[in-house]
Amino acid sequence: MEPAKQRASRSTEPVNNAPQLTFSVLTLFPELLRPFTEEALLGKARDKGLLAYRLIDLRSYAGNKHNKVDDSPYGGGAGMVIRVDVVARALEALSAEGSGTDAPDEVILLTPAGPRFDQRTAEELAGKRHIALLCGRYEGFDARTESLVTRELSLGDFVMMGGEAAAACVMEAVGRLVSGVIGDEASHLQDSFSSGLLDYPEYTRPVSWQGEDVPPELLSGNHAAIERWRRDQALGRTLERRPDLLPHANLTPLDSAALLTLGVSAEQLEVWGAPPPPKVKRKRKRGE
Numbered sequence: 001m002e003p004a005k006q007r008a009s010r011s012t013e014p015v016n017n018a019p020q021l022t023f024s025v026l027t028l029f030p031e032l033l034r035p036f037t038e039e040a041l042l043g044k045a046r047d048k049g050l051l052a053y054r055l056i057d058l059r060s061y062a063g064n065k066h067n068k069v070d071d072s073p074y075g076g077g078a079g080m081v082i083r084v085d086v087v088a089r090a091l092e093a094l095s096a097e098g099s100g101t102d103a104p105d106e107v108i109l110l111t112p113a114g115p116r117f118d119q120r121t122a123e124e125l126a127g128k129r130h131i132a133l134l135c136g137r138y139e140g141f142d143a144r145t146e147s148l149v150t151r152e153l154s155l156g157d158f159v160m161m162g163g164e165a166a167a168a169c170v171m172e173a174v175g176r177l178v179s180g181v182i183g184d185e186a187s188h189l190q191d192s193f194s195s196g197l198l199d200y201p202e203y204t205r206p207v208s209w210q211g212e213d214v215p216p217e218l219l220s221g222n223h224a225a226i227e228r229w230r231r232d233q234a235l236g237r238t239l240e241r242r243p244d245l246l247p248h249a250n251l252t253p254l255d256s257a258a259l260l261t262l263g264v265s266a267e268q269l270e271v272w273g274a275p276p277p278p279k280v281k282r283k284r285k286r287g288e
């Protein structure tokens with residue numbers, strides 16, 4: 001995987017006006033996603049030529065006069081299943097010469113049965129040129145669709161009515177990592193998960209609100225102290241809310257020292273593979 005810092009230093013100028021990343025969404029409800037790709041930062045990224053979106057109606061590839069894309073499941077049972085030949089035709093058209101883009105370098109089937117989508121996957125996908133997102137409806141796709149895709153992704157352990165909301169989430173999470181899409185390149189490097197930890201808490205005006213004050217460290221003007229306070233807060237939050245992330249975080253000796261003061265044992269730090277805390281130098285007494 002390309003390190004986040006390296007990605008962040010890429011040029012923000014689209015090469016030959018080609019978008020850095022194209023999302024092709026194959027769906028039975030393209031209009032559900034239209035406003036999503038036209039508003040806010042995803043819309044701005046498209047206006048700047050950084051991202052492109054193609055909303056493809058699977059019904060256009062039904063291959064029959066009733067535009068029927070689904071059929072009842074073999075073996076019986078409730079619901080309808082989306083046909084594999086319909087998906088294959090839609091994907092072929094996407095890769096065909098004259099389609100306006102290169103063939104997708106990722107074809108992703110959105111399904112609750114896939115591996116869970118996370119920040120690491122978003123970072124990996126942000127380095128692609130063309131991602132096709134396959135949104136199901138009804139009982140989902142014919143199982144043979146799996147042979148047409150490069151990976152499956154799930155949004156979590158729940159079942160939605162369709163894959164469109166999942167496609168929107170993937171476009172949001174991946175799109176914001178593409179260089180130039182969000183204003184401050186540094187900001188996503190501190191986001192929850194990017195550094196391996198949850199993000200630290202943020203405050204803005206007013207300094208005092210209903211008896212709750214902004215922590216004095218943030219008002220000190222001492223940048224090193226602010227950085228350390230933020231890192232300690234991120235460590236504390238992660239320890240409290242998502243300790244499962246700590247073994248994978250890039251911990252420093254100072255982080256280990258902070259975790260010890262938060263009550264983590266030296267044995268636990270070792271289990272997580274954290275480096276030992278810095279040795280505290282004892283001041284020499286006169287005559288020693």
Ligand SMILES: C[S@@+](CC[C@H](N)C(=O)[O-])C[C@H]1O[C@@H](n2cnc3c(N)ncnc32)[C@H](O)[C@@H]1O
Pocket residue numbers: 110111112113134135136137138139140141153154155156157158159160161162163164166
């Ligand atoms: C009603 S669901 C089908 C669920 C399927 N019968 C199952 O239990 O795995 C219809 C479509 O919604 C999408 N979907 C639902 N939940 C999802 C999730 N957690 N992650 C990603 N896609 C999801 C998928 O594209 C799926 O094909």
